[in-house]
Amino acid sequence: MNRRSVLLLTVLLFGYAFLYGPILSLIVYSFNESRLVTVWGGFSTKWYGELLHNEQILGAAWLSIKIAAINACAAVVLGTLAALALVRYRRFRGRASLEVLVTAPMVLPDVIIGLSLLLLFVSMEALIGWPAGRGQSTITLAHITCSMAYVTVVVRSRLAHMDQSLEEAALDLGARPLTVFFAITLPIIAPALAAGWLLAFTLSMDDLVLASFVSGPGSTTLPMVVYSSVRLGVSPQINALASLIVVLVSSAVAIAGVLLYRQEKRQA
């Protein structure tokens, strides 16, 4: 190995340590007996036990899971439609604006999107009486708007790289466009849809800012509970909860990643 590779390897190792160190420390301290999170008092799983009896956290987690699941399904449908429009139709009126509309929700600060959506919901309620009040439904609508953009990116790259001659062949053999979509296009882009669904789900489970703006009394999501207890200081129960979330999400993503990797290897 020459000097350059050693340098690059060092940077990589440092970078990955920087990315994973904090998460590891979180998990290690969640097994800490002591209430003082950073002073080691011996191994214990008692914080996980307490977590399972915390009604507030369990309720919030259930609400977040419901919102995230509905959001992910809707975002996959809308995001896939947007990706299809952008990849398959070269020219149409509103193409430039659709391009902007699917990029902007990903980069614009959440505080702006959250505030503007709240104002929309308040005005709509005053004008047409819907959505009546704010809560689960308004949070879901806000999450769909932001996560469909991510789904579009994921599905779009898959669509752009897929072999279109298969579809053309089916069309030439007389299959109807809808049949072609369900029999050929959908199975090919299915891994991207799965990845998009997972991404939309985790984005929704994770969102604090949008939910805080558009939620109403009685609908507190998991990140809102985490945030309000974090503001009061570090607590071992939150460490336990955080570790659970990290482990669950990472294993889901790792499994999805391995599946995608295998499929790509087969196709290559």
Add this chain to the structure above:
Amino acid sequence: MNIPTLRRPVSGRRLIIGLPWLWLGLFFLLPFLFVLKLSLSESVLAQPPYLGLIREFQDGMLVLAINLGNYQLLLDDSLYLKALLSSLQIAAISTLLTLLLGYPMAYAIARSPRHWRLPLMMLIILPFWTSFLIRVYAWIGILKNNGLINQVLMGLGLIDSPLEILHTPVAVYIGIVYSYLPFMVLPLYATLVRLDVTLLEAAADLGCRPWKQFLRITLPLSMPGVLAGAMLVFIPVMGEFVIPDLLGGPETLMLGKLMWTEFFSNKDWPLASALAAVLLVVLIIPFMLLRHYEQRSQEPAA
């Protein structure tokens, strides 16, 4: 080549284009008009806490009341200008720091053996999937006075009293670089991995030194990735709330945090809207830069 498209029924095409457009138009574009409208109205103690622009008075006359007072206040009170400048400064410095860490990482991954690249990139993206809030929270335990860093440094005898890191700008920079690193590495990797290696070989054959090769060939050719990564970090950081709130101190002024305070603590919806409108205008140029890069990268045969 448009035979397949001709066979598709027109209604399907309309649905595919129309549905996402309508959704985003209704829930993303339209709301900005309400922000603009509200930023021109007056704040009152009521539910909702603002006055409409069109008001009906007792004699049945409709009156349009536009109030520029919110914007006037943003100009008059130096707090807001300071917050804007400090947001720009924090966003610019943290974008630079993220680039300094992200570029060598992306470069190393792009130059690694082919079968290593995908797993290495997945390791970069994986933290992005796990909760943002939790990852910021993890840093509190590390940076605080009796946290991990201080315990280790004091245990090694390098310092006698704990370093004050949490609730300082340093903690904010660490939090931002940590959270936004994947956004920087992703576009950088995409441009670096496509880079034509024969150019470097040609330069080497002609006697160009490695360091010079990097400055004269690799760096200029990867500028689109640098620009995209920088904008993907800079734009959201300008309105960041969670990181300055949890890791920063009371003196950490940022627009996102200020907006949150005006909205949730002071219940001044019109002023929060005016701040949002200003932030949006500031972000238009960086956003157009990002779009410019994305359009170029989506052109075929790049």
